[in-house]
Amino acid sequence: MEENLQQSRRNLFQELINGTDPVPELLRKGHKLNLELSASFYNIILLRLKSLHHTEEEYSGSMVELIGKLHLMLSDQSDLISFDRNLDGMALLMKAESMEQLIQIQSSCIQKMEELFRGYESISYFGGVGKPVNRIRELNLSFEEACRAFACRFLSDRSYFLYSEKLERGVMTKEDDFHMDMVDMKQLDRKKLENVLRIGEKEEVGYFIEEFFKNIGPAGIGSTIFRQYIVMDIYFTIVRFLEEQNLSYENLGDPFSDQDKINRILSSLDHTQKFLSEAIAEAIRLREEAAKNRYKDLVSEACRYISENYADDALSLNSLAAYVNLSPNHLSMVFSQQTGQTFIKYLTDYRISKAKEQLKCTNKKSSEIGMEVGYKDPHYFSYLFKKTQGMTPTQYREGKGAEEE
Numbered sequence: 001m002e003e004n005l006q007q008s009r010r011n012l013f014q015e016l017i018n019g020t021d022p023v024p025e026l027l028r029k030g031h032k033l034n035l036e037l038s039a040s041f042y043n044i045i046l047l048r049l050k051s052l053h054h055t056e057e058e059y060s061g062s063m064v065e066l067i068g069k070l071h072l073m074l075s076d077q078s079d080l081i082s083f084d085r086n087l088d089g090m091a092l093l094m095k096a097e098s099m100e101q102l103i104q105i106q107s108s109c110i111q112k113m114e115e116l117f118r119g120y121e122s123i124s125y126f127g128g129v130g131k132p133v134n135r136i137r138e139l140n141l142s143f144e145e146a147c148r149a150f151a152c153r154f155l156s157d158r159s160y161f162l163y164s165e166k167l168e169r170g171v172m173t174k175e176d177d178f179h180m181d182m183v184d185m186k187q188l189d190r191k192k193l194e195n196v197l198r199i200g201e202k203e204e205v206g207y208f209i210e211e212f213f214k215n216i217g218p219a220g221i222g223s224t225i226f227r228q229y230i231v232m233d234i235y236f237t238i239v240r241f242l243e244e245q246n247l248s249y250e251n252l253g254d255p256f257s258d259q260d261k262i263n264r265i266l267s268s269l270d271h272t273q274k275f276l277s278e279a280i281a282e283a284i285r286l287r288e289e290a291a292k293n294r295y296k297d298l299v300s301e302a303c304r305y306i307s308e309n310y311a312d313d314a315l316s317l318n319s320l321a322a323y324v325n326l327s328p329n330h331l332s333m334v335f336s337q338q339t340g341q342t343f344i345k346y347l348t349d350y351r352i353s354k355a356k357e358q359l360k361c362t363n364k365k366s367s368e369i370g371m372e373v374g375y376k377d378p379h380y381f382s383y384l385f386k387k388t389q390g391m392t393p394t395q396y397r398e399g400k401g402a403e404e405e
Contacts, residue, residue: 003332003344006084008033013083013091016405017044019140026136035081037136039095041102044130044142045109045161046150048089052122058078063327064318073112078106086329091146093139102132117159126153127161151207154196155215167211190237193280197241202281207317209277211229213269227272231265234276238283241254247286291336298324299338302331308344310351313374317343328374332405351375352388 011027015021016037030037051063072083074092079101081093094109096102110127119124128150130142145164152162196208216230235255242249255262255275265275302324309315320343321328334341351373358369370381370393385393 004034007342008276009035009083010085012083016093016136017140017143019137023136035128035388037081037095039079039136041095041099041132041135042139042142043094043102043106043138043148045091045092045094045106046085046130046146048126048150049091049111049117049127052124061186062120062122066116066123069116070113073116074109077105077109077274080109084329086333088310091143099132099172100140100231114161123161124157126150126156126159128152129161129163131164135336147204148207148211151204152211154192154200154208156210158311167214190233193234193237194241194265196280197238197283197287200280200284202284205280205284206273209273209280213273224266227266227269228262231272231276235279238279242283242286245287245290249283250283251286295334296340298326299335302335303339306347306350310347310354311372311374313376315347315374348384348388354383355385355393356389356396359393366397369393 005296012026012033012035015029016026037208049063049066071082074080079095081095083091085091092109094102094105096105100106106129110129113125113127117123128146128148130144130146130149133142148167149162150162152167158283163276192212195352196205200208203390213230235252238252239249255265265271286400302320305320305323306315317328317332321331324331335341335346339346341349355369355373358364358372359366362369364372364386366382367378370376370378373381375381375384382392385391
């Protein structure tokens, strides 16, 4: 039930930031999940935690402990709603009746989180803070600004919260004004781009590239020669990444195949950013496609484990994640991609199918069968069976439909 609830909350958050659904419908869906969405002002914070000693995929005990404490802390704040975003971390929706109150809630929340995070030296964090809006239909604008700030996590190794309003746009300069000492060369660290290629999402590439150029400085982005150097450096970093992953880079296109092509790419900052964003996004797409194939064996192992342990009422996403050594969020995403079902839907269908076999092939009581397929509570088993099959276990055994009840 908890896993279904989290999935429903994720769906609601996606609908909130899409900005297309009617407000009464959004409020109704929120009420159904016991979430009060009505307010005068809103803002969004995107947060991601990262273990310094584990990969993104590994199951970390300290991470699970910290996330548990974080959820407990956030649940005590009535003017804040947290939404799980799987591998993207979490989103915090703050709401208030005045701008002053919203700023106070936001500052207090960030301060409490920073205090909590200080107790975990092995875990880093990054938060992107959006801009306040005064309509629920404008949450997509707050989300976009939060994403812009959130994408800067690839440009810094520090743990902190970045406010989107602090991001400033660069200004173009004339070619004659350019000197190498006018450029912040520290911003050209290839590790930042490699980090995006390893764990970034396609949707945030544009923000990353925009901030990447702004951090270099106006002199650098105003120089065609320097932009050509950046294009070459980023392009070959992408090619090297794909080669290391045994992936083809043919779809990237060669920007140096003819002079006209490179001239178009360098004709303006917008054209340069567009080419690089598309090249990085394509590399991420190839990475994700390859990851899906690599996870086939892992999900097959997870399904085998379910088939051997479905009768255990303690079987859960967390216990399965610990068995295959993935974080629960990562396993949830991978499992859904490979099977087309959430873990809980797959487990429920599997248990009910085993119950149906026993109902037809044995004389056992339905309560006994429920116990044997993982449901200790016979009432819950009957409820779930009827909900999924449209009839009670007894009706199914007798070959009757629910309408004959």
